[in-house]
Amino acid sequence: MSKEPGTSVSTTGSRILPTSVSQVGTITKYEILNYFRSRRFFILLxxxxxxxxxxxALVAYYGVSNVAPCLPSTCSTPALAFYSFWWGNSITFVIVLSGIFFGGDAISGEFQNKTGYFLVANPLRRSSIYIGKWLGALIASVIVLAIYAGITVGNGLFYFGANVPFQFVESLSFSILYxxxxxxxxxxxxxLFKSSSxxxxxxxxxFLFAFSLIQLIVANLVQIEPWFIITYGSGIIGNVLMDTYPTTQPIRGPGPGGRDGTTYAVTIPEGIMILLVYFIATAILGLVLFERKEFT
Amino acid sequence: MSGPSIEAVNLSKRYGSFLALSNLSLKIEGSKCVGFLGPNGAGKTTTLKIFTDMIRASEGKALINGIDVHVDKRKALSSVGSLIESPEIYPSLTPREALSMVSEIRGLPRAEKRKKIEDVVSEVKMEEWLDKKVGKFSKGMKQRINIASALLSDPDVFLLDEPTTGLDPRGMAEVRDIVKSLKTRNRLIFMSSHLLNEVQDICDEVAMIDHGKLLVYDSLSNVTRRASSDGGNIVEIELSREIDQQTVNNDIASLANVSVVERPDPKRIRIHFSGGIQNQEKLLLDLASMKIGMISFHPSTSALEDTYLKLIKDTL
Structure with a gap:
């Protein structure tokens, strides 16, 4: 009897079940197919x-030097200023939207729409469903991100030729980590929820309000470094595109009697650590929750 | 190798203070169809959900072919086709894609996949819709695809939760025929239903549950006999021509083991008789030899209904 690739000898009678890794691949494949057929993928695109x-349009109308100025005192490469303006200002928003569009109801929808009833009663681990769906969402998001990056680089090539700064590649890597x-x-x-909405x-x-607000309050009013907030960690995406990487610095309050304070800037190792810890902690918690959740 | 089996061992399920399932112990073995009956909220779906790992038992074990579902779900469910609470399929997928996904999860050989999908879709009479998106389907059409999904890997055990829900009368009849054909292929079918005539038509055995407790598990004839006041069985006979009261009183009532004969209308009689399956066989032969125009002979649906109502009433 021939054996299918990716199958194990986990059998009952003559049945051969694929390995869990192979089942993850199946879930991912059909999740991506589902995304490509869904409105939300095209809305995000x-x-x-x-x-x-x-x-x-802004760059074409106002000129690249006006929209992304590169002053001789602070800027060494106009191309970096351009990428900082374009990518640094917008990519976190695109990433957050991807997360909301593809991840927001990925698991809760299985309960609310009862699609989980079709999958869960099959001989596969719930973790395979979770990981497969997560990978599907990641691949769909990366496609959107790649198209966005392609347009950014396309404009960069038009204005600055093949002079893509290495910091952009770093920023792109951090964006994927974020x-x-x-x-x-x-x-x-x-x-956590059974309701998609x-x-x-x-x-x-x-992501759109609370984290930014908490970060602002913690950093400016409480005056402690908001290292525990994911959006603070994502600061490395924009910071790395600056000519000089910003550092945490004390500031003096304006005018006499003004309150002294500190402007916090996340370092690259800190940022990577924050994002990794967020991913690992939430992935484990999410997986445990899904394993324990009941289809009642 | 022994036949397929499912076994609930002291299975209990609590939702806070509510006990949905109470110490259910039930072992079903061999190729047969077992109807799982009980009122709404009795614990039927809860039991089936535990067997398919959709919920976890508070206590006890759910074994399929001797394998605990919660210990080795992959192995336990590899031999199970199930249909629990009318699942939804991703609306953007076609039946072919949805069934491909299931066949890949279940490890159907690639060479067989296409034909197997077409076969099961044909079995549920959905060939024309094979490449249309599921999102446009009616509830009944989706249910047919769900049944096709349960049939796909040709499993030994079928766990079906009200499989005819949402189907039109023709669809219901087709599903019954599918389930009957499974019995001839040495499959074990454990099927919950509210439709007593459906259970009577398809199943060999009946398990009744109420308030999370098993009331009875026995063959259909033994169960119906329990509720009968004279401890006997009831069969219903349909005739092609009218029968007079005199023949009923003199000839049929005097047959061996017959206690009561009713004539609800001139072309139908109900016979109460004592004894088991041998006596039922003898009665059938006797009636056939009388040449009274008998065109059907089956255990009384109302007998099962009477039993059901009596047992459920007793637990109130």
Missing amino acids: AIGLIISGIFT LIAVLGFTFFFSS MSILVTAIL
Whole structure:
């Protein structure tokens, strides 16, 4: 009897079951197919294209030196200033939207829409479903990110030729790391709820408002470094595109009697650590929650 | 190798203070169809969900072919086709894609996959819809695809939760025929249903549950006999021509083991008789030899209904 690739000898009678890794691949494959057929993938793609279109129009209309000025005192390469303006200002927003669109209801939807009933009763581990769906969301998000990066680089090549600064490659790598952490987080929240709209709403509020607000309050009012907030860790994406990497610095309050303070800037090792810890912690928690959750 | 089996060992499920399933112990072995009956909230779906790892038992074990579902889910469910609570399929997928996904999860050889999918879709009469998106399907059409999914890997054990839900009368009849054909292929079918005539038509044995407790598990004829006031069985006979009261009173009522004969209408009689399956066989032969125009002979549906109502009432 011939053996299918990726199958194990876990048998009952004459049945050969694929390995869990192979089953993860199957879930990922059909999850991506599902995304490609869904409206949300194209809506996210359209949002990315609209943002790119606005930037393209701004640069074309006002001129690249006006939109992304490179002053001789602070800027050594105009190309870096361009990528900082374009990529540094917008990519975290695109990543957060990807997380909300693809991760917000990835697990809760299985309960609310009852699609989980079709999958879970099959001979595969729940962790295979979770990981497969997560990988599907990651690949779909990376495709959106790649298209967005392609448009950014396309404009960069048009204005500056093949002079793509290495910092952009670093920033792109950090963006993917941030995407991984965001998807880990959104999947965790998706496992927490059984209602799709609730999980999407909570993750959207957290990423679009709450984290930024908490970071602002903690850093400016409480005056402690917000190392425990994921969006603070994502600061490395924009910081690495600056001519001189920003550092944490004391500041003097304006005018007499003004309060002294500190402006916090996340370092690259700190940022990587924050994003990794967020991903690992939320991935484990989300997986445990999904394993324990009941289809009642 | 022994036949397929499912076994609930002291299975209990609590939701807070509510006991949905209480110490259920039930062992079903061999190729047969067992109807799982009980009122709403009795614990039927809870039991089936535990067997398919959709929920976890608070206590006890759920074994399929001797394998604990919660210890080795992959192995236990590799020989199970299930249909629990009308699942939804990703609306953007076609039946071919959805069934491909299931066949890949279950490790169907690639060479057989395409034909197997077409075969099961044909069995549920959905060939025309094989490449249309599921999102456009009616509830009944989705249910047919779910049944096709359960059949796909040709499993030994079928766990079906009200499989005819959402189907039109023709669809219901087709599903019954599918289940009947499974019995001839040495499969074990454990099927919950509210439809007593469906269970009567398809199943060999009946398990009744209420308030999470098993009330009875026995063959259909033994179960119906329990509720009968004279401890006997009831069969219903349909006739092609009218029968007069005199023949009923004199000829049929005097047959061996017959206690009561009712004539609800001129072309139908109900016979109460004592004894087991041998006496039922003898009665059938006797009636056939009388040449009264008998066109059907089957255990009374109302007998099962009477039993059901009596047992459920007793637990109130």
